[in-house]
Amino acid sequence: MNLTARLLCLLLFVPLIGSYSAPAQARNVPLVTGRYKYLPLQVPAGLTLITGSRFTMKHRPADYGLRHLSSRCLTNSISARSAMVMDAVSGDIIYTINPDLPRQPASTIKVLNGIISIDSLRKNDLVPVSRRAAAMPRSKVYLRSGHKYRAGDLINAMLLASANDASVALAEKIGGTEGSFAKLMTARARSLGATHTVCKSASGLTRRGQHTTARDLAKIFNYAMRNPIFARTMERTKIRTSYGKIIRSHNRALWQVKGAEGGKTGYTYLARQTYVGSFKRGNDELVVAIMGSETMWSDLKKLVRFGFAKKARIRRVLALKRLRSKSFKLVQLGGRRNTLAHFTTIQ
Numbered sequence: 001m002n003l004t005a006r007l008l009c010l011l012l013f014v015p016l017i018g019s020y021s022a023p024a025q026a027r028n029v030p031l032v033t034g035r036y037k038y039l040p041l042q043v044p045a046g047l048t049l050i051t052g053s054r055f056t057m058k059h060r061p062a063d064y065g066l067r068h069l070s071s072r073c074l075t076n077s078i079s080a081r082s083a084m085v086m087d088a089v090s091g092d093i094i095y096t097i098n099p100d101l102p103r104q105p106a107s108t109i110k111v112l113n114g115i116i117s118i119d120s121l122r123k124n125d126l127v128p129v130s131r132r133a134a135a136m137p138r139s140k141v142y143l144r145s146g147h148k149y150r151a152g153d154l155i156n157a158m159l160l161a162s163a164n165d166a167s168v169a170l171a172e173k174i175g176g177t178e179g180s181f182a183k184l185m186t187a188r189a190r191s192l193g194a195t196h197t198v199c200k201s202a203s204g205l206t207r208r209g210q211h212t213t214a215r216d217l218a219k220i221f222n223y224a225m226r227n228p229i230f231a232r233t234m235e236r237t238k239i240r241t242s243y244g245k246i247i248r249s250h251n252r253a254l255w256q257v258k259g260a261e262g263g264k265t266g267y268t269y270l271a272r273q274t275y276v277g278s279f280k281r282g283n284d285e286l287v288v289a290i291m292g293s294e295t296m297w298s299d300l301k302k303l304v305r306f307g308f309a310k311k312a313r314i315r316r317v318l319a320l321k322r323l324r325s326k327s328f329k330l331v332q333l334g335g336r337r338n339t340l341a342h343f344t345t346i347q
Contacts, residue, residue: 071095071306074095074302074303074306075097077302078097078293078295078298078299078302078303079293079294079295079298079299080097080290080291080292080293080296080299081097081098081101081103081272081291081292081293082097082098082099082101082103082213082214082290082291082292083095083096083097083098083099083214083288083289083290083291083293083299083303084096084097084099084214084215084217084218084287084288084289085286085287085288085303085304085306085307086218086222086286086287086288086289087284087285087286087311088222088225088278088280088285088286088287089285091222094286094306094307094310094311095303095306095307095310096214096215098214099213099214099215100196100213100214100215101213101214101291102196102211102212102213103211103212103213103271103274103291103292104204104206104210104211104268104270104271105197105204105210105211105212105217105266105271105274105291106204106206106266106267106268106271106273106274107139107162107164107203107204107264107265107266107267107274108204108212108217108264108265108266108274108275108276108289109185109197109199109201109203109204109210109212109266110158110159110162110167110202110203110204110264110266111159111217111220111221111224111264111276112185112188112189112197112199112220113158113167113170113171113181113185113202113203114155114158114159114224114230114233115188115220115223115224115227115230116174116181116184116185116188117151117154117155117158117170117174118155118227118229118230120174121151121155121170121173121174122151123150123151123152123155124150124151124152125150125151125173126148126149126150126151127148127149127150127151127154127169127170127173128146128147128148128169128172128173129143129144129145129146129147129148129149129165129169130145130168130169130172131145131146132168132172132178133145133165133168133169133172134165135165136164136165136167136168136203136205137164137205138164139161139162139163139164139250140163140164140165140166141157141161141163141165141166141245141247142165143163143165143166143169149166149169149243150241150242151170151173152242153166153241153242153243154166154169154170155170155233156233156236156239156241156247157241157247158170159230159233159234159264160233160234160236160238160239160247160248160249160250160251161247161248161249161250162250162264162265162266164203164205167202167203167204168202168203170202171202178201178202179200181202182199182200182201182202183199185199185202186198186199189212189216189220192219192220192223193219194212194213194215194216194217194219194220195216196211196212196213196215196216197211197212197213197216197220198210198211198212204266204268204271205268206268206269206270206271213291214289214290214291215289217274217276217289217291218276218287218288218289220276221263221264221276221277221278221287221289222278222287225261225262225278225287231261231262233262234251234261234262234263234264234277235254235261235262236249237249237254237255250265251263251264251265251277252297253275253277253279253297253300256297256301257279257300257301257304258281259279259280259281259304259308260277260278260279261277261278261279261280262277262278263275263276263277263278264276264277265296271291271292272291272292272293272294273290273292273293273294273295273296274290274291274292274293274296275288275289275290275293275296275300276288276289276290277300279304279307279308281308284308284311284312286304286307286308286311288300288303288304288307290303
């Protein structure tokens with residue numbers, strides 16, 4: 001039957017549907033389906049489905065769109081030594097590879113510095129810069145020794161531009177020395193359940209005995225994003241300081257990955273590339289942590305895609321379970337007369 005004939009049949013028989021359906025059902029919009037067209041996952045109560053007699057309908061497979069996406073394939077396709085994808089709302093683990101492997105954190109540990117600095121200082125508090133802080137290696141914003149800067153400017157420089165000089169200046173302001181402040185960072189990590197994190201520096205520069213894990217980074221960052229000041233800072237691509245300097249974010253995910261809300265990058269020779277960040281699409285929120293990567297941005301895109309796809313798969317499975325518990329009416333078009341059949345499930 002060609003398309004024109006089908007449309008004529010539809011115009012002729014649609015008025016008959018009301019005689020088979022209850023008044024409430026007649027108000028629903030009919031759905032015309034062809035062979036192997038999938039039923040909607042959420043069928044409204046009393047929906048009438050119309051199909052040709054030579055055609056069949058079935059449920060969309062629960063793993064539709066994920067047949068070529070598995071944890072094993074993902075592990076083989078990324079370079080990260082350890083990684084974790086976590087549901088930011090429930091805390092459920094969606095994907096892991098060596099999540100508890102201790103590694104140097106690089107600048108991702110500045111997230112802890114940011115949490116403590118935001119809690120301890122007001123944005124207009126003045127922070128002196130010591131000669132030691134000013135001498136920190138890159139990345140830095142080239143603070144001048146002996147000068148004082150607003151805490152808000154230094155926090156922005158540390159979180160967006162990963163400034164090591166700003167990190168140490170904040171640490172010395174709050175803890176007296178960088179070593180004392182590093183102990184505060186370790187204690188804060190433990191209080192958040194990040195029990196495998198030990199800080200020896202305020203900036204994440206390599207220190208003997210310093211380490212964290214992908215699982216700990218995910219926990220720490222998920223907590224930090226609940227702070228509105230921290231979250232607003234991390235979503236910025238650039239910001240102007242009170243003294244006129246433009247600070248740009250190192251987090252490329254903000255303009256390269258859909259749903260990126262904020263993240264912290266890091267790199268040292270021993271740590272390799274590290275990253276932790278949060279992503280939101282619809283009602284789904286993820287936290288992704290990566291350590292020991294050689295292709296960080298490529299790894300990140302694959303992990304984010306996998307995380308949201310798996311969340312969608314879980315929803316489809318739950319929707320199918322609900323759908324199979326419902327009944328609906330199917331009107332077949334074609335043959336000598338119309339027939340009305342009741343289906344509890346169609347597979």
